[in-house]
Amino acid sequence: MALNKMCYICNINNNVEIVKKEVKMNVFKKQRLELELTQYDVEKLTGIRQSKLSLVERGFRVLNSEENQRLCKVLHLKEKNLLT
Numbered sequence: 001m002a003l004n005k006m007c008y009i010c011n012i013n014n015n016v017e018i019v020k021k022e023v024k025m026n027v028f029k030k031q032r033l034e035l036e037l038t039q040y041d042v043e044k045l046t047g048i049r050q051s052k053l054s055l056v057e058r059g060f061r062v063l064n065s066e067e068n069q070r071l072c073k074v075l076h077l078k079e080k081n082l083l084t
Contacts, residue, residue: 029057031075046070 032042039050039057048067055061063071072079 026057026059027077028053028071028075031077032057035075037075042071042074045074 032039037045039053042048042053043050046067048063048071052061052063053071056063068079071077
């Protein structure tokens with residue numbers, strides 16, 4: 001997985017600080033961005049709602065087997081590569 005630097009504004013002891021943090025980018029998001037697709041583009045191609053794709057990319061939801069297959073097909077990913 002790719003690493004991406006993100007900035008967070010944190011309120012620590014009433015002091016506002018900007019914190020840079022390295023986070024792992026979701027494999028679906030990474031591939032979607034490489035293909036220059038928006039979440040709305042992927043919604044049209046897979047039938048998976050944009051709101052659900054957003055949650056999946058952020059790690060809050062998982063796809064069922066059928067959705068996973070459709071998304072992998074559109075993003076040109078092999079499902080077996082996601083299991084490792």
